[in-house]
Amino acid sequence: xxxxxxxxxxxxxxxxxxxxxxxxxxxxxxxxxxxxxxxxxxxxxxxxxxxxxxxxxxxxxxxxxxxxxxxxxxxxxxxxxxxxxxxxxxxxxxxxxxxxxxxxxxxxxx
Amino acid sequence: xxxxxxxxxxxxxxxxxxxxxxxxxxxxxxxxxxxxxxxxxxxxxxxxxxxxxxxxxxxxxxxxxxxxxxxxxxxxxxxxxxxxxxxxxxxxxxxxxxxxxxxxxxxxxxxxxx
Numbered sequence: 001x002x003x004x005x006x007x008x009x010x011x012x013x014x015x016x017x018x019x020x021x022x023x024x025x026x027x028x029x030x031x032x033x034x035x036x037x038x039x040x041x042x043x044x045x046x047x048x049x050x051x052x053x054x055x056x057x058x059x060x061x062x063x064x065x066x067x068x069x070x071x072x073x074x075x076x077x078x079x080x081x082x083x084x085x086x087x088x089x090x091x092x093x094x095x096x097x098x099x100x101x102x103x104x105x106x107x108x109x110x
Numbered sequence: 111x112x113x114x115x116x117x118x119x120x121x122x123x124x125x126x127x128x129x130x131x132x133x134x135x136x137x138x139x140x141x142x143x144x145x146x147x148x149x150x151x152x153x154x155x156x157x158x159x160x161x162x163x164x165x166x167x168x169x170x171x172x173x174x175x176x177x178x179x180x181x182x183x184x185x186x187x188x189x190x191x192x193x194x195x196x197x198x199x200x201x202x203x204x205x206x207x208x209x210x211x212x213x214x215x216x217x218x219x220x221x222x223x224x
Contacts, residue, residue, distance in 0.1 A: 032210035043112065043200050043215035044153070051210060089153065096141070096209045097166050100153040 003027050004092050006101025013108050019077040021104045023090035026071065030092035030099075035064065035075050038087045038103075047088075048075070080108045113137065114216035116201050122222045128189040131219045133201030135182055139214075141165070141207030142184040144176055147218070148197040159184055160207040188221070196223045 005024045013019045023033075032051060036044035050057045050064045050073065057064045063076040077084055085108050090101040113136035121129055135142050144156040146169075155168035159178035170176075173191075178184040188195060198220050202213040 034212065036215075041217070043114075043202075043217045045112065046212050046214060049212060093209045095166055096143075096158055096204075096207050096211075097155045097168055098143075098145075098153075098213060099155070102152050 003099050004090060004101045006090050006104060008104060009102070010105045011107070013080045013106065015080065015082060015108055015110050017080050017108075019075075019080045019084070019106055019108070021075045021088055021090065021106075022072065023074065023092075023101050024070075024072045025092050025099075027092070027094060027099075028071070029094040032093040033064070033066065033073050034091050034093070034098070035062075036089045036091060036100075038089065044089060077106075080106075082108045082110060084108050112214040112216060114201055114203050114214055116199075116216035116219050118219060119217070120220045120222070122224060123191060124224050125191055125193060127191050128187065129191065129221065131186040131188070131199050131201075131221075133184045133186070133203075133216060135184070135201075135203030136214055139203035139205055140182065141204045142178055142182070143202040143204075143213060144170075144184070144186050145200040145202065145215075146197050147200060151197075153200075156186070158207060165207055191223050193223050196221055 034049035061078045066073045115134040141160045156170040158166040198218045202215045204211045
């Protein structure tokens with residue numbers, strides 16, 4: 001059962017643009033929502049995370065927006081750079097188990 | 111570098127065989143998690159250990175088992191291997207293993223079954 005739905009599957013953004021990736025969840029027991037960045041041949045690297053009592057969290061160029069009532073959260077990458085080209089996974093955690101979205105392959109073009 | 115070390119990086123074996131994947135968590139982390147990443151199933155949680163004890167189980171097959179040793183390193187044992195077990199296997203660790211603690215991933219072991 002897919003409990004975390006992620007979209008889009010792939011995304012092409014010009015350098016300097018804003019990249020937006022969306023996720024939706026069903027299980028209201030989830031209590032922690034991290035985003036991971038994965039480069040080819042590497043493991044997922046924790047990018048930023050949010051708890052459900054917060055509506056927004058910003059770290060540098062990365063912002064999570066969280067809508068508890070809609071059970072949705074999104075990642076915004078401001079001023080996207082070619083070095084941001086990677087696969088991004090949203091995730092949701094309950095009882096310490098992470099449930100991942102299906103991933104978004106981001107390509108930032110010059 | 112996440113501080114989580116996984117060995118080997120690549121493993122090639124045949125159907126029916128048994129393999130052992132090893133993980134050393136970050137210094138100070140007591141909890142270890144195993145995940146499988148495949149093209150058709152995505153990233154899936156397999157099992158969690160905390161300070162040597164099994165804490166949570168996910169979609170782990172009966173042919174698979176894991177343990178965490180007193181020095182906190184963990185091993186994932188895969189037996190009676192099938193072609194469908196070909197995947198990336200990741201280990202992650204966190205400080206205490208509570209739900210809202212960050213998990214840090216190693217670079218994985220790529221398992222290829224011929």
